[in-house]
Amino acid sequence: MHDKLIQKLEILSDAAKYDASCASGTAGKRKAGKTDKTGIGSLTGGTGICHSFTPDGRCVSLLKILMTNYCIYDCHYCINRVSSSVQRARFTVKETVELTLNFYKRNYIEGLFLSSGIVGSPDLTMESMVRIAKSLRIDHGFKGYIHLKTIPNASPELQAEAGLYADRLSINVEMPTQLSLNKYAPEKDLGAIHSSMNTLKDKIAEHKVDKTHTGKRPPRFAPGGQSTQMIIGADGSNDKVILGASVQLYSQQKLRRVYYSAFSPIPDASEVLPLKPAPLVREHRLYQADWLLRFYGFTLDEIVHDDMLDMDHDPKLAWALRNRHVFPIDLNKADKLMLLRVPGLGARTVQKILAIRRYTKLSWMDLTKMRLPLQKLKPFITVSDYSPAIHLLDGNNFELQFKQPKQFELFGA
Amino acid sequence: MRTITITSVPGYNEWRIASRECLAQSIPPENIIWQSSESIQDDLFGHTEEVMPAPKEQVKHSIPKSVLMLFKYALCHQDASRFALCYRVLWRVIFENKNLIQLKTDEDILQLNTLAKAVKRDAYKMSAFLRFREVALDGQEHFIAWYEPEHFSLEVKLDFFQTRFKNMRWSILTPYRAAHWDTEKLVLEDNPDPSVCPDEDRIEKYWLTYYTNIFNPARIKKSAMLSSMPKKYWKNMPETALIDDMIRNSDARARKMITDGNKR
Numbered sequence: 175m176h177d178k179l180i181q182k183l184e185i186l187s188d189a190a191k192y193d194a195s196c197a198s199g200t201a202g203k204r205k206a207g208k209t210d211k212t213g214i215g216s217l218t219g220g221t222g223i224c225h226s227f228t229p230d231g232r233c234v235s236l237l238k239i240l241m242t243n244y245c246i247y248d249c250h251y252c253i254n255r256v257s258s259s260v261q262r263a264r265f266t267v268k269e270t271v272e273l274t275l276n277f278y279k280r281n282y283i284e285g286l287f288l289s290s291g292i293v294g295s296p297d298l299t300m301e302s303m304v305r306i307a308k309s310l311r312i313d314h315g316f317k318g319y320i321h322l323k324t325i326p327n328a329s330p331e332l333q334a335e336a337g338l339y340a341d342r343l344s345i346n347v348e349m350p351t352q353l354s355l356n357k358y359a360p361e362k363d364l365g366a367i368h369s370s371m372n373t374l375k376d377k378i379a380e381h382k383v384d385k386t387h388t389g390k391r392p393p394r395f396a397p398g399g400q401s402t403q404m405i406i407g408a409d410g411s412n413d414k415v416i417l418g419a420s421v422q423l424y425s426q427q428k429l430r431r432v433y434y435s436a437f438s439p440i441p442d443a444s445e446v447l448p449l450k451p452a453p454l455v456r457e458h459r460l461y462q463a464d465w466l467l468r469f470y471g472f473t474l475d476e477i478v479h480d481d482m483l484d485m486d487h488d489p490k491l492a493w494a495l496r497n498r499h500v501f502p503i504d505l506n507k508a509d510k511l512m513l514l515r516v517p518g519l520g521a522r523t524v525q526k527i528l529a530i531r532r533y534t535k536l537s538w539m540d541l542t543k544m545r546l547p548l549q550k551l552k553p554f555i556t557v558s559d560y561s562p563a564i565h566l567l568d569g570n571n572f573e574l575q576f577k578q579p580k581q582f583e584l585f586g587a
Numbered sequence: 588m589r590t591i592t593i594t595s596v597p598g599y600n601e602w603r604i605a606s607r608e609c610l611a612q613s614i615p616p617e618n619i620i621w622q623s624s625e626s627i628q629d630d631l632f633g634h635t636e637e638v639m640p641a642p643k644e645q646v647k648h649s650i651p652k653s654v655l656m657l658f659k660y661a662l663c664h665q666d667a668s669r670f671a672l673c674y675r676v677l678w679r680v681i682f683e684n685k686n687l688i689q690l691k692t693d694e695d696i697l698q699l700n701t702l703a704k705a706v707k708r709d710a711y712k713m714s715a716f717l718r719f720r721e722v723a724l725d726g727q728e729h730f731i732a733w734y735e736p737e738h739f740s741l742e743v744k745l746d747f748f749q750t751r752f753k754n755m756r757w758s759i760l761t762p763y764r765a766a767h768w769d770t771e772k773l774v775l776e777d778n779p780d781p782s783v784c785p786d787e788d789r790i791e792k793y794w795l796t797y798y799t800n801i802f803n804p805a806r807i808k809k810s811a812m813l814s815s816m817p818k819k820y821w822k823n824m825p826e827t828a829l830i831d832d833m834i835r836n837s838d839a840r841a842r843k844m845i846t847d848g849n850k851r
């Protein structure tokens with residue numbers, strides 16, 4: 175059966191797949207009230223449920239589509255740029271709303287992640303996107319998750335209105351420096367992107383207060399905050415520059431998340447782009463480093479020793495290898511920050527260790543029972559009945575022990 | 588020796604009532620045999636009336652809420668030893684160490700956490716991988732899902748489904764029990780007939796289209812997919828029928844993206 179909507183969906187989900195920020199973040203709790211007879215959906219408080227996984231290992235949590243892939247801009251890394259010969263399509267407001275609701279009712283998704291190419295003008299585009307979010311919220315009482323990728327250069331009024339309906343807003347910075355933007359996204363301006371982020375940051379903060387002086391709760395405004403994405407490996411920026419940009423975004427713009435997307439070849443690519451994809455391991459190491467910077471108390475200089483991260487070892491292990499003089503660490507005595515620096519101990523394990531320590535001394539047996547990665551931990555720790563043989567920490571062959579680092583150990587902990 | 592037979596699944600309420608009585612009579616764990624009968628009856632948290640007479644001398648034991656939550660999850664596990672384990676932990680929390688639950692390496696606590704964790708995971712997967720299909724029932728939209736949890740996870744997730752799909756009419760069928768929701772009332776039915784679940788749905792083809800197009804063929808990571816979505820869940824997820832083809836064609840698709848790029 176020939177179905178126009180199927181065709182549009184093919185084109186507009188295909189175009190959205192290059193965006194890495196797929197997960198739905200936390201945005202508090204929400205549900206239809208007792209007397210609400212039409213509303214649908216809920217936010218459970220945690221991160222969104224992964225309703226499926228695709229063969230690339232990614233979680234399917236949201237209906238991630240472009241409203242349209244027509245675009246008047248010419249960003250080289252983007253399949254939708256005006257000079258690309260890709261097939262074009264556009265969803266109507268009604269089609270997008272109905273698709274979202276129909277998917278939601280079947281328990282396929284947590285909500286909608288909508289971005290768009292720029293049609294007509296930034297404002298016209300942004301206005302249609304806001305209409306979709308508004309219709310979901312107001313006409314249909316939709317309580318699920320909405321993430322809008324706001325259009326750079328759209329008016330502050332429209333950005334503000336978007337925040338009333340969306341749980342999260344994002345603007346992609348795309349490249350860590352203006353120099354790279356000039357080359358790869360000539361119409362985009364880092365200053366303008368930052369000032370949009372600033373406006374949103376202030377709005378989000380304004381609406382965060384519990385009650386205004388009049389005693390009324392302010393309306394919700396993008397309770398899930400802002401996020402952004404950088405493309406890795408299309409330009410020549412090194413890891414220190416990239417992570418430096420992230421640190422700034424986290425501290426100054428109060429972003430919730432920076433996503434890294436290893437450049438992957440796109441159909442009909444522009445010739446300024448490299449022909450080869452950036453290695454996925456680089457993207458993975460950047461996520462690990464980002465994590466350590468935000469939650470493990472590491473500084474940028476500690477994490478990136480040279481200009482690039484170590485691709486062979488996860489950044490925490492790499493730090494430990496460079497700083498072996500601080501080891502072994504006594505798991506029964508070390509403070510939390512120090513425990514967090516031990517390769518093989520995740521944040522949750524550290525919590526557990528601290529809890530157990532209040533009642534009893536940790537022994538090697540306890541570590542086995544907690545199913546910790548003992549092989550990895552061995553050279554770095556002491557417990558009541560164990561300390562590492564001196565040769566484990568010494569000698570030039572130290573690194574050889576970690577020749578085949580397991581992937582994903584950081585997030586698995 | 589006392590033998591207690593739990594006659595319902597998951598059996599939380601029966602266990603709670605029996606445990607309270609045993610505690611009141613100071614029966615130590617090693618003197619109780621817990622067994623469960625095959626028969627299946629209604630047993631929802633807090634929905635069944637208590638039939639046991641209250642014990643005469645009421646000794647109030649305060650049990651931390653975190654412990655009770657662990658029991659709730661652990662008791663939804665299939666493992667027949669769950670009743671004995673929970674009573675033993677209850678006994679030890681009261682008479683041995685009120686912080687027992689913090690001793691993460693204690694054998695009983697390890698086992699309790701293992702059970703609770705398995706149930707939590709199973710219940711999470713149910714809220715994630717369950718798929719509704721739409722039918723018209725008495726002229727109204729009605730959504731039906733068939734799902735086979737590993738444990739008694741329907742009980743854990745009823746709140747979630749009632750909240751999220753409050754204004755929808757739906758039925759969730761599992762091999763041991765079904766829950767029917769008409770936007771106001773929840774009705775439970777034991778051993779439901781799976782054949783009432785429809786074979787198709789008018790929106791499913793859009794979902795399949797979306798699923799095929801949203802993935803990036805240049806980055807196959809099958810093992811990552813399988814660890815989050817093991818094959819045992821595939822049966823009732825329509826999109827999983829596409830996976831083999833998607834992987835088989837990914838190379839060609841990815842290469843095409845690159846050669847297309849080289850043409851210019």
Ligand code: SF4
Nearest residue numbers: 245247249252255291
């Ligand atoms: S503005 Fe967005 S959609 Fe348009 S070419 Fe640039 S990145 Fe692509």
